[in-house]
Amino acid sequence: MSNVLDVVIELFTWVGLGAGTLLAVVALILYVADGTWLPARAVVEDLGDHRVVRWFDDEGGVNEAPLSHHDEAKVGVADMTDIFYRRGSQHRMRLTRSSPLVRFVALAATGVLSLGLVAFAVSVVLLFARG
Secondary structure, rough: EEEHHHHHHHHHHHHHHOOOOOOHHHHHHHHHHHOEEEEEEEEEEEEEOOOEEEEOOOOOOOEEEOOOHHHHHHHOOEEEEEEEEEEEOOOOEEEEOHHHHHHHHHHHHHHHHHHHHHHHHHHHHHHHHHO
């Protein structure tokens, strides 16, 4: 039974550390590819069949983007809202500073790396406890 436990702990260690490192690299690549998002205060306008937000970017340009149904639900009936727009790109905005995909992959990397580190610590403890 002891050999099976050692194999399972070793498996969790290598898979956890390897997959966690790979996910961390993917999260870093996604973070860099996501670009720079700057905060702005936007005016919400009702155009009849849909609503849009308009804001000034860091270069003084005026931008406009339609609100998705999800964004409309978060904004509610407000006539102004805080948004984040992508620097160097026109008419792109979102309501959160960081990308949900980047956040998900980073949390997954943290969880899998934690599993690998805990399995490594358990293997070290068992090594000295048996010796």
